[in-house]
Amino acid sequence: MLSFNEALEIVNQKINAVVYPEKPQNLYAPIQYILTLKGKKVRPVLTLLSCNLYKEDISDAISPALVWEIFHNFTLMHDDLMDKAEVRRGKPVVYKVWDENTAILSGDAMLILSYQYIADISSDKLKPVLDLFSKTAMEICVGQQYDMDFEKRLDVSVDEYIEMIRLKTAVLLGAALKTGAIIGGAMPSDAEKLYDFGMNIGLAFQIKDDLLDVYGDPDVFGKQIGGDILCNKKTFLLINALNLVCGADKEILLQQITSESIAPETKIKTVTDIYNRLNLRAIAESKMDVFYQKALNSLHSVQVDDCKKTVLADFARDLMKRES
Amino acid sequence: MLSFNEALEIVNQKINAVVYPEKPQNLYAPIQYILTLKGKKVRPVLTLLSCNLYKEDISDAISPALVWEIFHNFTLMHDDLMDKAEVRRGKPVVYKVWDENTAILSGDAMLILSYQYIADISSDKLKPVLDLFSKTAMEICVGQQYDMDFEKRLDVSVDEYIEMIRLKTAVLLGAALKTGAIIGGAMPSDAEKLYDFGMNIGLAFQIKDDLLDVYGDPDVFGKQIGGDILCNKKTFLLINALNLVCGADKEILLQQITSESIAPETKIKTVTDIYNRLNLRAIAESKMDVFYQKALNSLHSVQVDDCKKTVLADFARDLMKRES
Numbered sequence: 001m002l003s004f005n006e007a008l009e010i011v012n013q014k015i016n017a018v019v020y021p022e023k024p025q026n027l028y029a030p031i032q033y034i035l036t037l038k039g040k041k042v043r044p045v046l047t048l049l050s051c052n053l054y055k056e057d058i059s060d061a062i063s064p065a066l067v068w069e070i071f072h073n074f075t076l077m078h079d080d081l082m083d084k085a086e087v088r089r090g091k092p093v094v095y096k097v098w099d100e101n102t103a104i105l106s107g108d109a110m111l112i113l114s115y116q117y118i119a120d121i122s123s124d125k126l127k128p129v130l131d132l133f134s135k136t137a138m139e140i141c142v143g144q145q146y147d148m149d150f151e152k153r154l155d156v157s158v159d160e161y162i163e164m165i166r167l168k169t170a171v172l173l174g175a176a177l178k179t180g181a182i183i184g185g186a187m188p189s190d191a192e193k194l195y196d197f198g199m200n201i202g203l204a205f206q207i208k209d210d211l212l213d214v215y216g217d218p219d220v221f222g223k224q225i226g227g228d229i230l231c232n233k234k235t236f237l238l239i240n241a242l243n244l245v246c247g248a249d250k251e252i253l254l255q256q257i258t259s260e261s262i263a264p265e266t267k268i269k270t271v272t273d274i275y276n277r278l279n280l281r282a283i284a285e286s287k288m289d290v291f292y293q294k295a296l297n298s299l300h301s302v303q304v305d306d307c308k309k310t311v312l313a314d315f316a317r318d319l320m321k322r323e324s
Numbered sequence: 325m326l327s328f329n330e331a332l333e334i335v336n337q338k339i340n341a342v343v344y345p346e347k348p349q350n351l352y353a354p355i356q357y358i359l360t361l362k363g364k365k366v367r368p369v370l371t372l373l374s375c376n377l378y379k380e381d382i383s384d385a386i387s388p389a390l391v392w393e394i395f396h397n398f399t400l401m402h403d404d405l406m407d408k409a410e411v412r413r414g415k416p417v418v419y420k421v422w423d424e425n426t427a428i429l430s431g432d433a434m435l436i437l438s439y440q441y442i443a444d445i446s447s448d449k450l451k452p453v454l455d456l457f458s459k460t461a462m463e464i465c466v467g468q469q470y471d472m473d474f475e476k477r478l479d480v481s482v483d484e485y486i487e488m489i490r491l492k493t494a495v496l497l498g499a500a501l502k503t504g505a506i507i508g509g510a511m512p513s514d515a516e517k518l519y520d521f522g523m524n525i526g527l528a529f530q531i532k533d534d535l536l537d538v539y540g541d542p543d544v545f546g547k548q549i550g551g552d553i554l555c556n557k558k559t560f561l562l563i564n565a566l567n568l569v570c571g572a573d574k575e576i577l578l579q580q581i582t583s584e585s586i587a588p589e590t591k592i593k594t595v596t597d598i599y600n601r602l603n604l605r606a607i608a609e610s611k612m613d614v615f616y617q618k619a620l621n622s623l624h625s626v627q628v629d630d631c632k633k634t635v636l637a638d639f640a641r642d643l644m645k646r647e648s
Contacts, residue, residue: 145351
C-alpha cells in the first residue's frame with residue numbers, strides 16, 4: 001500500500017515532468033507556474049490512494065489523477081481573477097504576474113488540458129470518467145456562481161451555504177476518489193461510497209477552514225486571523241450569525257458588514273465577540289463533526305480490508321485536526 | 325441530401341430547444357443569450373452536411389454538430405472580454421449585459437457543456453471526436469494567444485499571420501467537417517480531405533474578412549468600413565503593408581499606427597491609400613484564391629458522388645462572394 005507521502009511524491013514527479021510546448025510562452029508559462037506552486041496536491045493523491053485500494057499497480061491512475069490537479073488549478077486561476085485575490089500559496093496570482101487576459105486564456109487551456117489527460121484512459125473506463133469529470137466541473141461552476149451570488153445577499157440560509165460549498169469544493173474530493181475507484185476496478189457501490197467519503201470530508205474541511213480564520217492559532221495559521229471577517233466573506237460562521245443574531249447585536253453586525261470606516265482590528269474583535277455570544281464555534285464544530293462522521297461511515301462500508309483503508313482514515317483525521 | 329438551409333433549420337431548432345437548469349440564473353442565462361443570437365451557425369451546419377455525404381439519416385450528427393456551435397460561442401464569450409469588444413451580432417456582448425465575471429464563468433460552463441455533448445457520441449466514435457475536439461480547442465487558444473501577442477509587435481511575418489488565423493479560426497471549420505465525416509462513417513482519408521477543405525475555406529474566409537473591412541461596400545457591409553484600420557488590427561493587409569512599405573510611406577504608416585491624435589476619417593483614408601499604392605487588394609485576393617483553390621481540390625478528391633458535394637462547393641463559393 002502507498003502512503004500519502006509516497007503518492008504525493010509520484011504526483012509531484014509527474015507534474016514536474018510535464019513538458020509544455022515552447023510556444024506560445026504566454027499561454028503555457030502560467031500553466032507551469034500555477035501547477036508547480038507548492039501545494040498539498042490532495043486531489044490527485046486521493047485518486048492514487050483510492051485506486052490503490054483495489055490494485056497494487058496504480059500506474060493507470062496517474063493520468064486520471066493529474067486531471068484533477070490540473071482542473072483544480074484551472075478553477076483557482078479563474079477564481080483568483082474573479083475574486084480579485086492577490087496571493088495563492090504564498091506567491092502572486094497569475095493575473096498579477098501576467099495579466100487578466102492571460103489568466104482567462106491559460107485557464108481555458110488548462111480545462112482543455114484536463115480533458116486531454118482524460119482521453120488517455122482505457123476505452124472501457126473512458127466514458128464513466130469523462131461523465132464524472134464533466135458533471136463535477138459543471139457543479140463547481142455552479143458552486144462558484146452561487147458563491148458570487150451570495151456576496152450580494154444577506155439572507156443566505158445555512159442549507160444554501162452547505163449546498164454551495166458542496167458544489168464549489170466538496171464534490172471535487174469525492175470525484176477524485178471515485179475516479180481512482182473506477183480505474184482500480186471497484187464495484188460501483190464502493191466507488192459511490194468513496195465519493196461520499198470525499199464529499200463529506202470536503203464539507204467538514206470547508207467548515208474547518210471557516211473556523212480557522214477566526215479561531216485559528218495566529219502563530220500556526222500562516223494567514224492573518226480574521227481575513228474572512230474583514231472582507232465580509234460569507235462563511236459558515238457569518239451565515240449562521242446573520243440567521244441567528246437579534247436585538248442590539250443584529251444592528252452591530254449589520255453595521256460592521258456595511259460600514260467601510262471601521263478599523264480592521266475593531267471589526268475583527270466586534271464580529272468575533274458576536275460569534276462568541278452566539279456560540280458559533282460550537283455550532284460549527286458540531287456541524288463539522290456530523291460531516292466527518294458521515295465520511296467515516298461511508299469509508300467504513302467500503303468493501304475492502306480495513307487495514308487498506310487506514311491511509312484514507314488517517315488523511316481525514318489529519319484534515320480535521322489541522323491548524324493551518 | 326440536405327440543403328444548407330435545411331441543415332440550418334435543424335440546428336436552430338435544436339439550439340432553441342435546449343433546456344437550461346433554472347438555477348443559477350446568472351450562469352445559464354448568458355449561455356442561452358449568446359447561443360440564440362442571430363448567427364449563420366456555419367460550423368454545426370457543416371457537421372451535418374459532412375455527415376450527410378455518407379449517411380441519409382444525420383440524427384447521430386446533431387449532438388456533435390451542437391458541440392461546435394457551443395464551443396465557438398464559448399470562444400466568442402471569452403474573446404469579446406479579452407478584446408474589449410462591445411457588440412456581437414448586433415447585440416451587446418455578454419460581459420456588458422452582465423459583467424466580466426459572468427462572461428468568464430458562463431464561458432467556462434459552455435466549454436464543459438460542449439464536452440457533455442461529445443459524451444453523447446456512440447462509444448466507437450467517442451475517442452476520435454474527443455481527441456479532435458480537444459486538439460482543435462487547444463489550437464484555438466494558441467491562435468488567440470498569438471493574436472494577442474501580435475498586437476504588441478510590428479514585425480509579424482505573413483507566414484506567422486497565416487498560422488495565427490489557421491489556428492484561431494480555420495481549424496474550427498475543418499474540425500466541424502471532419503466530425504461529420506467521422507460520425508457518417510467516412511474513410512479516414514475522406515475525413516482528412518474534408519478537414520483540409522474546411523481549413524482552407526477558413527483561411528480564405530479570414531482574408532476575405534480583412535479585405536471587406538477596407539474594400540467592402542458601405543451600403544452592404546453592415547459595419548463601419550475601416551474599423552480594423554482604426555484599432556490597428558493586425559490584418560492580412562496591415563501585416564503585408566508593414567512588411568512591404570518603404571520610404572516616406574513607411575514613416576507615414578508608422579505614424580498612423582502610433583499616433584492617437586489623428587482623425588478617424590483621415591486615418592482610414594491615409595492607410596487605405598498606402599494599401600492601394602502597395603497593391604495589397606490584389607495581393608490579398610490572390611492569396612485568398614490560393615486557399616480557395618486548395619479547398620476545392622480537397623473537396624474534389626473526396627470519394628463521394630460529385631452531386632452530393634455540390635452543397636459544400638456552393639457554400640464555399642458563396643463565402644468567397646460574400647459582401648457582408
